[in-house]
Every structure is written in C-alpha cells, then in structure tokens.
Amino acid sequence: MRRLVLAFLILIVGSPLPAQTVSKRVGLVTISVDEGLAFPGGLFVVRLQSRRGIGRVVASFDGLRCPFFNTRHGQRALVPIRPTLAGGTATLGIELEARRGRQRIPVRATIAPREYPPRSVTLPDGKLALLMRPGAVRQSRQLLLTLRLESTEQEWRGPFKAPVDADPVYGYGAPTHYAGAANVEMATDSLFGEYHRGMDYLVPPGTVVQAPAAGRVVLAAPQILTGNTLVLDHGQGVLSVFFHLSRIDVKEGEWVESRSPIGLSGDSGIAAAPHLHWAVYVHGVAVDPRVMESLAD
Structure with missing residues (x-):
C-alpha cells in the first residue's frame, strides 16, 4: 500500500501542465515561451523565429545562461527551473546579436506552483x-x-x-x-x-x-x-x-x-x-x- 501511495504522489507531481504559450514580437524577431512544463523542477521551452539572420542567442534566467540551438523546428533553448523556486511570474532575458548590436528582450512567463513531499x-x-x-x-x-x-x-x-x-x-x-x-x-x-x-x-x-x-x-x-x-x-x-x-x-x-x-x-x-x-x-x-x-x- 505504501508503494501505491508513493507512486500516486509521483504521478500527480510528474504530470505536465496544460499547454500555454507566451509570445512576444520585437521587430523581425518572435519569441515564444511554452509554459506547459514550467514548474519548479521543470523547463521553459523557448523558441525563436527571425526573418533576418542573427548571431548567437542566449536565454538568461535565475543566474543561468542557456544557449539557443538549432532543431528541426527552428532555434530553441531549454531553460531549467530549479525545484527550490516558488511559483509565480518570472522574467526571462533573451540576449541576441542583431544589426543594431546586442539586444536584451525581457519576456514574462509563469511558473506554476508545485510542492514535493519530503x-x-x-x-x-x-x-x-x-x-x-x-x-x-x-x-x-x-x-x-x-x-x-x-x-x-x-x-x-x-x-x-x-x-x-x-x-x-x-x-x-x-x-x-x-x-x-x-x-x-x-x-x-x-x-x-x-x-x-x-x-x-x-x-x-x-x-x-x-x-x-x-x-x-x-x-x-x-x-x-x-x-x-x-x-x-x-x-x-x-x-x-x-x-x-x-x-x-x-x-x-x-x-x-x-x-x-x-x-x-x-x-x-x-x-x-x-x-x-x-x-x-x-x-x-x-x-x-x-x-x-x-x-x-
């Protein structure tokens, strides 16, 4: 019975959230943040589209700098969320090299609350x-x-x-x-x-x-x-x-x-x-x- 209860708790804690995407467009750049896995211990999945070539792009959050990489669906950064963070509104900084020099675009997203049993x-x-x-x-x-x-x-x-x-x-x-x-x-x-x-x-x-x-x-x-x-x-x-x-x-x-x-x-x-x-x-x-x-x- 104890194992069944623990497994049930893990199932609840591990379930993904309903998908929700926050988008922001600045000039020719569109940034999308998928909040479906955004909880303490989860990820922000950040995607970037640009109608003009840009240089290195980094997503900064909570002291981390997470580079964007090429995928089959465009540029993407996986930004980890430490389990010790509280739920609430968070701000990611998207840093990119553009024609006008280095830019930092703030994007606000939501971390869903989550607690883990001791x-x-x-x-x-x-x-x-x-x-x-x-x-x-x-x-x-x-x-x-x-x-x-x-x-x-x-x-x-x-x-x-x-x-x-x-x-x-x-x-x-x-x-x-x-x-x-x-x-x-x-x-x-x-x-x-x-x-x-x-x-x-x-x-x-x-x-x-x-x-x-x-x-x-x-x-x-x-x-x-x-x-x-x-x-x-x-x-x-x-x-x-x-x-x-x-x-x-x-x-x-x-x-x-x-x-x-x-x-x-x-x-x-x-x-x-x-x-x-x-x-x-x-x-x-x-x-x-x-x-x-x-x-x-």
Whole structure:
C-alpha cells in the first residue's frame, strides 16, 4: 500500500501542465515561451523565429545562461527551473546579436506552483563510512562538471523513455533527510540544497538498464558515493546520469541508441537498498526526468 501511495504522489507531481504559450514580437524577431512544463523542477521551452539572420542567442534566467540551438523546428533553448523556486511570474532575458548590436528582450512567463513531499532515508553503517572517504567530494565535483557539458547537436528524437520497466517509488524533488548523516545530496551534487535530484526505481539487482534516449557515453566509471556511474550526453545541454549500477556495459566515447542496454542495476555507492537512480540534467541543473518524457523534440 505504501508503494501505491508513493507512486500516486509521483504521478500527480510528474504530470505536465496544460499547454500555454507566451509570445512576444520585437521587430523581425518572435519569441515564444511554452509554459506547459514550467514548474519548479521543470523547463521553459523557448523558441525563436527571425526573418533576418542573427548571431548567437542566449536565454538568461535565475543566474543561468542557456544557449539557443538549432532543431528541426527552428532555434530553441531549454531553460531549467530549479525545484527550490516558488511559483509565480518570472522574467526571462533573451540576449541576441542583431544589426543594431546586442539586444536584451525581457519576456514574462509563469511558473506554476508545485510542492514535493519530503522523505527520510536511513543508510546502513557501511554506507555511511563512504561519506568520509578521502576524495569523495572532489570526485563528485568532477562529476558535476561533466553534467554541465553543452554539445551542439540534438542526439535524441521524441520523448525519453524510462530506463527500466517499472514505476519509480521515490520521485524527483523531495526534500531529503538522511538519518545519521548530513548534506548527502549536496555531497554528490554540491548545488541547490538537500533535495532528491532524480527518480529511484526499486528493481532487483541485475535488472537491465536501457538508454532513455540516444546519446554518447561521456562517463562510465566507479565513484565513491554514487557507485558505478554512467553519464549519457544527449546533446544541447541535456544529459542522463545513472547511479548505483552493479555493472556498466558500455565504454566512454561509445554511441548508444534509445533503448539499448547500458548496464545492470545494483546497490553500489551510498545506495540504502538495491535500486536504480536516474537523473536528467539540463545545463547543469537537475530537472524532473518526466519533463523529458513529455517534451516533444
């Protein structure tokens, strides 16, 4: 029953909002902001059309600068919204190079409110010791740098798919307390406080993990805290990361197609129990992976 209740809460929290688009036209440039995934932990999907050539375009928001990339449907920027932000009106700055020089166009959009239920985790004594291992935090900082990669090509097509055939039991965004430990989430990420940065699937050890979308392997190595860790670069600032694997079946630099087997689930690192942790980072910020399951390319 407890799992059913948790899954129901995750379903509510992860549902996309009714689609709504805010548009603004300045001269020959039209900017559209899709608010359908705009909630704490979600995304602004910003598109730009221009009847004249323009240079580099960047969307700035909440201290982040997110470049526009070419897609099959024109130029687009994915702007992550941190889960710690409150709902309400927000202003994005669209910075572009035009004939008259550099311009900054403000666009107001709405972040829908969203709350995430808290959770408490108890780590076994043997796992707690990993937090004190020399180099653990430094290694995690290096992982975060990897999760900030911004390759220019979009490698995925269509919505992402869950990496295992199971419903997540613990969802994204939950304020997390670790009994007998402090700052575990920040030790593995270092930014934005103690909240759960991905989805946890309580699957048996050895469950086959599949790529949620096409991409290139940019990290496949054991880590002190996150265990056997795999990072896929899907392009344009979007990356998937998988923690606590028992085995990694791909190598760094290897290209994988959507639904390709990439490893086996396990309980390596500071996992409290055997499970798969899947997180999605957009421009270095962990977002709810379900936004990529809802995002049309």
